[in-house]
Amino acid sequence: MSQPLLLRLEMQELLDRYVAAIDDDRLEEWPGFFTEDCLYEIIPRENAEAGLPAPILYCDSNAMLRDRVMSLRRANIYERPMYRHLLSGLSIGPPGGGSEVSMRSNYVVVNTSQEGSSSIYQAGVYEDRVVRTEAGWRFRQKRVVYDTARVATLLAYPI
Amino acid sequence: MSQPLLLRLEMQELLDRYVAAIDDDRLEEWPGFFTEDCLYEIIPRENAEAGLPAPILYCDSNAMLRDRVMSLRRANIYERPMYRHLLSGLSIGPPGGGSEVSMRSNYVVVNTSQEGSSSIYQAGVYEDRVVRTEAGWRFRQKRVVYDTARVATLLAYPI
Amino acid sequence: MSQPLLLRLEMQELLDRYVAAIDDDRLEEWPGFFTEDCLYEIIPRENAEAGLPAPILYCDSNAMLRDRVMSLRRANIYERPMYRHLLSGLSIGPPGGGSEVSMRSNYVVVNTSQEGSSSIYQAGVYEDRVVRTEAGWRFRQKRVVYDTARVATLLAYPI
Numbered sequence: 001m002s003q004p005l006l007l008r009l010e011m012q013e014l015l016d017r018y019v020a021a022i023d024d025d026r027l028e029e030w031p032g033f034f035t036e037d038c039l040y041e042i043i044p045r046e047n048a049e050a051g052l053p054a055p056i057l058y059c060d061s062n063a064m065l066r067d068r069v070m071s072l073r074r075a076n077i078y079e080r081p082m083y084r085h086l087l088s089g090l091s092i093g094p095p096g097g098g099s100e101v102s103m104r105s106n107y108v109v110v111n112t113s114q115e116g117s118s119s120i121y122q123a124g125v126y127e128d129r130v131v132r133t134e135a136g137w138r139f140r141q142k143r144v145v146y147d148t149a150r151v152a153t154l155l156a157y158p159i
Numbered sequence: 160m161s162q163p164l165l166l167r168l169e170m171q172e173l174l175d176r177y178v179a180a181i182d183d184d185r186l187e188e189w190p191g192f193f194t195e196d197c198l199y200e201i202i203p204r205e206n207a208e209a210g211l212p213a214p215i216l217y218c219d220s221n222a223m224l225r226d227r228v229m230s231l232r233r234a235n236i237y238e239r240p241m242y243r244h245l246l247s248g249l250s251i252g253p254p255g256g257g258s259e260v261s262m263r264s265n266y267v268v269v270n271t272s273q274e275g276s277s278s279i280y281q282a283g284v285y286e287d288r289v290v291r292t293e294a295g296w297r298f299r300q301k302r303v304v305y306d307t308a309r310v311a312t313l314l315a316y317p318i
Numbered sequence: 319m320s321q322p323l324l325l326r327l328e329m330q331e332l333l334d335r336y337v338a339a340i341d342d343d344r345l346e347e348w349p350g351f352f353t354e355d356c357l358y359e360i361i362p363r364e365n366a367e368a369g370l371p372a373p374i375l376y377c378d379s380n381a382m383l384r385d386r387v388m389s390l391r392r393a394n395i396y397e398r399p400m401y402r403h404l405l406s407g408l409s410i411g412p413p414g415g416g417s418e419v420s421m422r423s424n425y426v427v428v429n430t431s432q433e434g435s436s437s438i439y440q441a442g443v444y445e446d447r448v449v450r451t452e453a454g455w456r457f458r459q460k461r462v463v464y465d466t467a468r469v470a471t472l473l474a475y476p477i
Binding site: 001005008009086088089090091104106107108120122123124125147148149 | 402
Binding site: 006020086 | 263282308
């Protein structure tokens with residue numbers, strides 16, 4: 001089996017574990033998918049394409065990711081979302097220096113409201129940079145670039 | 160290639176064949192994905208979380224699955240659905256005793272009505288227990304736990 | 319690792335690259351996924367099942383695919399779609415003579431309008447015939463059979 005196909009399988013497994021942790025509401029596990037020194041941001045497509053920084057969520061360290069989880073757990077006045085992430089179109093970039101992997105994938109998040117209605121909440125692209133650590137693959141960078149306009153910005157949930 | 164990644168591939172192949180049989184309306188093949196002694200149920204999330212049994216479909220033998228298919232084929236007064244299952248977030252549990260595998264995956268079912276409108280019909284989680292038989296992998300248990308409230312309960316189709 | 323599982327991985331990689339090229343608006347790469355002598359068509363399910371030819375898009379050579387891309391690029395009066403393809407249920411047919419592979423997969427296309435609303439645009443099935451060339455796997459035939467009725471037919475985009 002070729003090295004690129006094997007890498008692809010490992011990336012799919014990582015992405016599947018990542019979305020399952022969010023969708024199963026195991027948010028406390030979410031920061032563990034990232035390196036200590038990391039970048040996570042959720043940004044609208046127009047801004048990403050224009051090179052304008054205006055993310056609705058921006059964390060540049062693992063500590064900020066953990067803070068975010070605590071904030072979300074405390075903010076129990078907000079409706080807890082019920083997400084189901086769907087992924088497709090995984091493409092893995094050419095191998096860079098060292099053990100870093102860059103990749104892109106489409107995502108669509110289906111949400112079910114508390115009234116029980118399921119609909120598309122958000123669609124977009126993951127732009128990821130992943131490194132192999134002693135504990136396994138971790139995201140060093142995850143840019144969530146979303147197409148959809150109607151996105152809740154008040155206290156954004158991980159995507 | 161590692162054993163867990165190989166198992167993962169085999170499970171994806173099984174799930175893909177399973178949803179393709181339903182989506183291509185080859186319902187007669189559906190019971191063949193299960194062991195003779197099996198459990199299949201479709202249950203709302205609130206009930207699953209509260210431990211309350213109130214499935215909208217419950218079959219505890221392969222004979223009941225076959226009966227269900229016959230009932231659906233006879234009940235030609237109902238609109239035949241046109242499903243497209245989408246899966247994601249496959250996570251495979253730790254190996255148990257023997258050859259049984261437990262796994263979870265997200266599903267979203269898109270349905271196209273007879274008027275030709277495509278929309279999300281149902282979102283939820285598969286909770287599966289799978290065993291290796293002489294004829295290949297079979298579901299010993301499949302719990303379909305759905306998030307969505309507006310679900311047709313009169314004569315439930317396989318999900 | 320078994321030959322069928324390896325082939326499956328290669329087909330998934332091909333399909334993922336194919337949908338990523340469309341979704342990332344790299345349309346100029348689209349004809350490169352096909353052999354010179356090829357068939358690409360988008361056809362409603364009723365017509366496909368009735369054996370009636372009435373595709374909304376029909377190209378029987380690579381030159382026609384390239385023409386289509388040029389037409390779409392020139393027709394800048396139309397709203398450029400923002401697709402996210404989701405795939406599932408890949409099933410690969412028995413090996414035929416030579417190196418040709420036949421396969422089917424479900425697709426659902428989510429589109430985000432210029433107003434920023436994301437919704438299901440189209441659902442259906444890919445019916446593909448793929449051959450191995452010196453440059454890699456290429457589609458010799460791709461039939462896009464769609465379930466959905468409300469489909470823009472004026473100047474169809476690749477699916």
